[in-house]
Amino acid sequence: MSILNFIFNLLSGEFSFFGYFFLFLTAALEATPMFGFFVPGQVVAVGAGILAKIGSLQLFETLLVFSVGAVMGDLVGYYLGAKYGENFILKYGKYFYLKKENFQKTQALIEEHAGKTIIGGRFNSVTRALTPFAAGSANVSFLKFLFFDILGGISWAVTFTMLGYLFGDNYKLITDYFGEFLVIAFILGALIAYAYKKINQKRRIFHRRHLYILLINLLALYTLARMLENFVNQELIISFDHWLNSALEIFRNPYLNDLFILTTHLAGTITMIIFGFVALIFFISRKKWRYSLMLLIAMSGGKIIEVLIKNIIGRNRPDNALVETVGYSLPSGHATIAIIFYSILIYYFRNHLRNAHLKYTLITFCTFIILAVGFSRIYLRAHWFSDVVAGFALGAFWLTLVILSLEFITTVFKEKVGKIKNYLNR
Incomplete structure (x- = not known):
């Protein structure tokens, strides 16, 4: 049995809920300042796209849970930023690989170009987990943040999931030639x-x-x-x-x-x-x-x-x-x-x-x-x-x-x- 067939069987039926919940949790955790550096959300999204291509996951459901997970994680980051501000990064950042200078640069970008930074920040490994927090800390209005964050979350989910989905055929060709393992x-x-x-x-x-x-x-x-x-x-x-x-x-x-x-x-x-x-x-x-x-x-x-x-x-x-x-x-x-x-x-x-x-x-x-x-x-x-x-x-x-x-x-x-x-x- 190949790994993909094993995953297909695992994600079928009663286990499908846990598969989609894992995708949701990955997207949400990647957007929080505490865990963002450690969670390989983009890699998981590409992998989920490949699984969607071969039929182990449904493409629409995959895009949906990634988008919702990304937005929910960002809302947690925004809330923490609004409530605790820069002191949170200064006190706990060293435990989660978050640097003060990266936070300050992100906050400066937020103050100058809030919309572009909220959307673009999700695609950068350094600013991904900091952008929502910086937006909350900079007192960006909630509705404004939510609008751009939904655009950014959907764009991120579609980009990396579809990258894996389009790569699915090539993945099959590569594994047939070199071997899946x-x-x-x-x-x-x-x-x-x-x-x-x-x-x-x-x-x-x-x-x-x-x-x-x-x-x-x-x-x-x-x-x-x-x-x-x-x-x-x-x-x-x-x-x-x-x-x-x-x-x-x-x-x-x-x-x-x-x-x-x-x-x-x-x-x-x-x-x-x-x-x-x-x-x-x-x-x-x-x-x-x-x-x-x-x-x-x-x-x-x-x-x-x-x-x-x-x-x-x-x-x-x-x-x-x-x-x-x-x-x-x-x-x-x-x-x-x-x-x-x-x-x-x-x-x-x-x-x-x-x-x-x-x-x-x-x-x-x-x-x-x-x-x-x-x-x-x-x-x-x-x-x-x-x-x-x-x-x-x-x-x-x-x-x-x-x-x-x-x-x-x-x-x-x-x-x-x-x-x-x-x-x-x-």
Whole structure:
């Protein structure tokens, strides 16, 4: 099943309300000064246009909810500006990436050309969330603001939704040629790399080691997409999957079976719950709050994404597995969770152990466990080789994304994070 078909089924029937509500919420939040910088409304609008083109959404309803959402979000911004004025930006702007100078420039434009600024401000990433607030702060009459804001909201919704709608045919041609998963991975990777560059230009948050983490992230994303595309198109690696599955038969015996069953349990559900809980208690006892949060987000999020991809792909497992298996095969859940959990331990050992011999011994041991778990899934006929590679890639991609995101959050919201840490450390 392709991603677009999966989305089509998801948005059909009883789930359609939630799809349109998500579009409404995106448009509304993008227009508010608190969340505007973080919400990719234009990207979502283009994506919704593509979905409308292929029939997953209705074009009129999509345009309507985006327009109404944009106007409603602007009204919230206008109200906040009228009630709290510039003091709101001065007091809370630093927490939401809003700069005083950008607000003052927007306010100056409002005072000179209110109508043009209200309409045009929506199309600028810097002024989008500030324009309604500045209009309220500058005491622009409500009816005047509402008139131009409705024009701007409708224009914005039509422009970006129709851009995706018109691109829909080309999207189909591109995905037919390159592969849908590779195209989506390229778009997602480009967005991650662009966000990394823009954030670092403004904040200088990331250092050399984070660049290496970004490169691992992008390589893992490509590898995951490549494995998914290989299965969809039944490429050469699928033949290798079947060959390897058969070739291992001559090595299978009761002793190795027991050994690899024990090995595979090192990333089993019960084991990971126990190990994860112990690791969480350890990090909390050491007051390593970032690692605690990393562990929770990476393991829970990784599991959710793995199950979602399995249901999108729907690949069957090998026959006659030597262990009990449930659900689809691609990607391997054991491989995903193994690389997430044991890589977090590696990341901790690398940064916090001073004894070099002990550090590299533990890092080598964790690396061996990751690889052993992956091989055990193939040996036990629980997964194909490409399932395990995809699982490793998914886990590496998600974990590195979580690491970079936490670095961004803890730096941008340093004061808030510091207060929370002080409270927890009592």
